[in-house]
Amino acid sequence: LVLVLSLSLPVADCPGTSSAEAGRAAxxxxxxxxxxxxxxxAAPDPAEAAELRERxxxxxxxxxxxxxxxxxxxxxxxxxxxHGLAADEAKQVALLDIDICGPSIPKMMGLEGEQxxxxxxxxxxxxxxENLGVMSVGFLLSSPDDAVIWRGPKKNGLIKQFLRDVDWGxxxxxxxxxxxxxxxxxxxxxxxxxxxxxxxxVIITTPQEVSLQDVRKEINFCHKVKLPIIGVVENMxxxxxxxxxxxxxIFPPTTGGAEKMCQNxxxxxxxxxxxxxxxxxxxxxxxxxxxxxxxxxxTSSYRNIIQRIKEYCDQHHFHEEKxx
Amino acid sequence: xxxxxxxxxxxxxxxxxxxxxxxxxxxxxxxLSLWHSGKKVGILDVDLCGPSIPRMFRVQxNDVHQCDSGWVxxxxxxxxxxxxxxxGFLLEKPDDAVVWRGPKKNALIKQFxxxxxWGxxxxxxxxxxxxxxxxxxxxxxxLRPYKPLGAILVTTPQAVSVGDVxxxxxxxxxxxLRVLGIVENMxxxxxxxxxxxxxxxSKGGGEELAKHxxxxxxxxxxxxxxxxxxxxxxxxxxxxxxxxxxxPALAHIAQQILDGTSQRSS
Numbered sequence: 001l002v003l004v005l006s007l008s009l010p011v012a013d014c015p016g017t018s019s020a021e022a023g024r025a026a027x028x029x030x031x032x033x034x035x036x037x038x039x040x041x042a043a044p045d046p047a048e049a050a051e052l053r054e055r056x057x058x059x060x061x062x063x064x065x066x067x068x069x070x071x072x073x074x075x076x077x078x079x080x081x082x083h084g085l086a087a088d089e090a091k092q093v094a095l096l097d098i099d100i101c102g103p104s105i106p107k108m109m110g111l112e113g114e115q116x117x118x119x120x121x122x123x124x125x126x127x128x129x130e131n132l133g134v135m136s137v138g139f140l141l142s143s144p145d146d147a148v149i150w151r152g153p154k155k156n157g158l159i160k161q162f163l164r165d166v167d168w169g170x171x172x173x174x175x176x177x178x179x180x181x182x183x184x185x186x187x188x189x190x191x192x193x194x195x196x197x198x199x200x201x202v203i204i205t206t207p208q209e210v211s212l213q214d215v216r217k218e219i220n221f222c223h224k225v226k227l228p229i230i231g232v233v234e235n236m237x238x239x240x241x242x243x244x245x246x247x248x249x250i251f252p253p254t255t256g257g258a259e260k261m262c263q264n265x266x267x268x269x270x271x272x273x274x275x276x277x278x279x280x281x282x283x284x285x286x287x288x289x290x291x292x293x294x295x296x297x298x299t300s301s302y303r304n305i306i307q308r309i310k311e312y313c314d315q316h317h318f319h320e321e322k323x324x
Numbered sequence: 325x326x327x328x329x330x331x332x333x334x335x336x337x338x339x340x341x342x343x344x345x346x347x348x349x350x351x352x353x354x355x356l357s358l359w360h361s362g363k364k365v366g367i368l369d370v371d372l373c374g375p376s377i378p379r380m381f382r383v384q385x386n387d388v389h390q391c392d393s394g395w396v397x398x399x400x401x402x403x404x405x406x407x408x409x410x411x412g413f414l415l416e417k418p419d420d421a422v423v424w425r426g427p428k429k430n431a432l433i434k435q436f437x438x439x440x441x442w443g444x445x446x447x448x449x450x451x452x453x454x455x456x457x458x459x460x461x462x463x464x465x466x467l468r469p470y471k472p473l474g475a476i477l478v479t480t481p482q483a484v485s486v487g488d489v490x491x492x493x494x495x496x497x498x499x500x501l502r503v504l505g506i507v508e509n510m511x512x513x514x515x516x517x518x519x520x521x522x523x524x525x526s527k528g529g530g531e532e533l534a535k536h537x538x539x540x541x542x543x544x545x546x547x548x549x550x551x552x553x554x555x556x557x558x559x560x561x562x563x564x565x566x567x568x569x570x571x572p573a574l575a576h577i578a579q580q581i582l583d584g585t586s587q588r589s590s
Contacts, residue, residue, distance in 0.1 A: 014425050032427040068374050068421075070454045071344010075484070101455035102341050102488040144487060147341075147494035149456045152426030180343045180454060181373035182423045209556050210348075214374040217421035224423065244518035250549050254556040280525045284483040 056196035058170040061313040064201040068214030070180035072206045073235040075104040078177035083288040084306035086132040091172040097136035099179035100148050100155045106138035110286025122167035135166050152184035159188050182221040190225045199313050200230035207253035212261050230312050231268030234258035239275040271305040273298050331444035335472040341488030343454035345480045346509035348376040351451040356562040357578030359406050363446035369410035370463050371453035372422050372429050378412040382558025388413045394439035409440045426458035437466035456495040464499045474502035480510045482526040486533050493537050505540035506530050513547040545573040
């Protein structure tokens, strides 16, 4: 199979397997699935879309945690956001981990080894607290060595199941933790969640350019799919030596860090969080860093950021009655 | 017709289940170390969503040209002994997001493996994105006829990373990819002001995993702001900072790879 690709890559992306353009857009040239899409084989099933809408009807706020870059602290942040929002016992919080290949959430929430149970109304989330439920592929794997070696379509199928078959109940906040990148998982979650309304995306980065260059792409992705951006969090922003109290920039902001990027791209900088060895320890132990290290400067940063996200959601309060 | 990989002596993949542990960093530093040992090295960057390699060599503004046998890789040095291929070179604007589903990614990876005119190389290092999905399956399938040397797995010390890398080890087993060893990156930070070592991302998980899985442990690389800075600026860390704390570890990893290949040929 010899594909002719121009050496200056066309920017046009996959229009979406369910879009009207599927198989017909300029970007479809050379894609092995072009014929399939053009024939409408991948078109969304309207009954399926209705089913998703029904399931997600009782979700008040949805927040996606994204980053173009891996290892910047998406899962860490998602876990802490979940804990932070669930501190209000009157609120029901759901944390959905759609990183199919590298599901970190079970470990971070202290739920390693838990399995998913089925009931008449669907899959039960695994509860950390009464008001904090979690779902991840991690719960479907029987061994920590099990690898999920799946191509895109199969991953998409599981993500759909997570939204359709999990009995979340009434939720105030649905937090979706994602893998790094701008690919199947990201396109699919935005597509499936179009049945409900996504309040917005929180984008995580670290200060250095090697992260920012990926995060700018993620910001562009959000614009492309019309996903509002709540703001950016700069993680690993400096390290204070516990002995001499001097600060080191381990991941130097050589191009101005998240602050400059946010200015240039006109997005909000929600806050900067310094490195703290206790964060990694808490994640590994499955404990909330916010509770384990309440005096840490990182904790105050996280709490401020969570507060800003709460305020953003409150401003965009959404009625339960959705217009279909 | 001679395949474009016919002149490549050793192919090695740099993998991790986990993102942000330093795959591209290790790929880059390994390439530089091998180059300083007199080897001709190429890096194939199959991370299509987050291509980090071009900037690490300060060639992010370069273009890719065609020749009779395919695409000419981007040369980093005058002697043309370090060459690179990445989707980063094909983007019109550096902030353009490559929002592709699996099948389109797979098609480009097949082209990257078959159509880059590498010429004669001692080592082709393949830098990968995190995970065990389309890119990884396609890359391993496309490279299989060329019998890769194996894979280096990179992790950071903490359990959350090791947890993902365990799954990557399973991927290697299932796809018949030999594991050359595990690198524990970001293993400790020595404060430049007072020399106190803090284990910011914990310690020891990589070494433990290697022992548990019965694969070689290639070493611990500490956090070093000089290394981060070099990578940010696309500078030659191996040449500029031989006294840094990360240098001995990186040099040792390269040496083990070289020793491994000389054992194989003898």
